Amino acid sequence: MKILKLITLGVLAVLMTSCIDWDYFGLSPKAEILAFELEQQSGTSEIDSINRIIKVPLDSTVDRSSLAPTSITTSSLSIINPGVGEKQNFLDTVNYLVTAEDGGSEQWKVTIKESENQIPFSNFLTWFEQGTGKNSYFLPGNDLSSSPWRSGDKGAADVSFPTYPRTLVPMPSFDNPEYAQLETKSTLGILAAGSLFVGDIQGSGIADVQIDFGYNFTSKPISFTASYQYEPQSYTPSGATSVIDKSDIYVLLQVREDGKRYRLGTGWMPRSDETVTEWTEITVPIVLGESSFEDYMMPSETKDELPENGFYPETNARPTHIIVVFSSSAEGADLKSGGVGSLLRIKDFKLNY
Numbered sequence: 001m002k003i004l005k006l007i008t009l010g011v012l013a014v015l016m017t018s019c020i021d022w023d024y025f026g027l028s029p030k031a032e033i034l035a036f037e038l039e040q041q042s043g044t045s046e047i048d049s050i051n052r053i054i055k056v057p058l059d060s061t062v063d064r065s066s067l068a069p070t071s072i073t074t075s076s077l078s079i080i081n082p083g084v085g086e087k088q089n090f091l092d093t094v095n096y097l098v099t100a101e102d103g104g105s106e107q108w109k110v111t112i113k114e115s116e117n118q119i120p121f122s123n124f125l126t127w128f129e130q131g132t133g134k135n136s137y138f139l140p141g142n143d144l145s146s147s148p149w150r151s152g153d154k155g156a157a158d159v160s161f162p163t164y165p166r167t168l169v170p171m172p173s174f175d176n177p178e179y180a181q182l183e184t185k186s187t188l189g190i191l192a193a194g195s196l197f198v199g200d201i202q203g204s205g206i207a208d209v210q211i212d213f214g215y216n217f218t219s220k221p222i223s224f225t226a227s228y229q230y231e232p233q234s235y236t237p238s239g240a241t242s243v244i245d246k247s248d249i250y251v252l253l254q255v256r257e258d259g260k261r262y263r264l265g266t267g268w269m270p271r272s273d274e275t276v277t278e279w280t281e282i283t284v285p286i287v288l289g290e291s292s293f294e295d296y297m298m299p300s301e302t303k304d305e306l307p308e309n310g311f312y313p314e315t316n317a318r319p320t321h322i323i324v325v326f327s328s329s330a331e332g333a334d335l336k337s338g339g340v341g342s343l344l345r346i347k348d349f350k351l352n353y
Helices: 002-018 153-157
Strands: 033-038 046-048 053-058 069-074 079-081 094-099 105-114 127-130 137-140 168-172 177-183 185-187 190-192 195-203 209-213 223-231 248-257 260-269 276-285 321-327 343-352
Touching: 033 046, 033 053, 033 105, 069 079, 137 153, 137 168, 177 195, 177 321, 223 248, 248 276, 248 343, 260 276, 276 343, 321 343
Parallel strands: 053 105
Antiparallel strands: 033 069, 046 053, 079 094, 094 105, 127 137, 168 177, 177 343, 185 190, 195 209, 195 321, 223 276, 223 343, 248 260, 248 321
């Protein structure tokens, strides 16, 4: 009987101690947040127990002004305020107070972590061919309706150019694509720079087209990364001496409101005529607001293809659009400034957060 009583007491002791996470008699001092879930979050929350900071991944399209936690796990016998189901404004950091059983408390900060949204098909591993024969062209994606990517080839393919060469192709082949190759070419005496961008292109031919750069995008990347190769050729501008071509690679964040387009962020790789035959990775920061940019990087209302109404005054704003542009000839938009045969190859494009 004594043995049975001892066993019973032992089992009860185990059951009692398993209900709490402290291993001594007395009131628990622990005030930890062990798990935190917010409605509409898009991943697993990051909990920094040392600095008492929680980062919750949330898509940029979600309204953050009124969100409530759906689940919070804290230390045994502790309480948290505000609690589950209580809506808060997560446009700013929200403070949560965890009070331990012994009355001590710790303040935790909960912030939103930007979901790492990428532009569809930006790894350039998926391509489609639009049209057939001499009127066809290639673009990253599955079809025109689902791909945000365009090139100057679309305008040229809309009319019949018997000698029109494609300036954008997947390489090493359409069936086994690994990167995008842009090449500056000439047809009917008109220069056609290799181009790849997000946006739309209207009109037909080479000269009679209108390009609308930009893609709906509300995330806020801090930089972009890509790998590239560049083999520039020389050309002779009218009335000038021979010069070496330069490529163009840039990402812009815009705020569009009241019919105007404002520059919010600028990520522009400086134009260079350097020959780069090996794959070279670059990471270009996206600078918010005004800075000492080169003239060609500055926003201007007079740019035909990229009109902007200056810088947006509030750098903490969220963008409405993103612009991504690659070109084998930086000045090729005028249909004459570029070296025929200039090659730009791009792969592994990624936005960083």
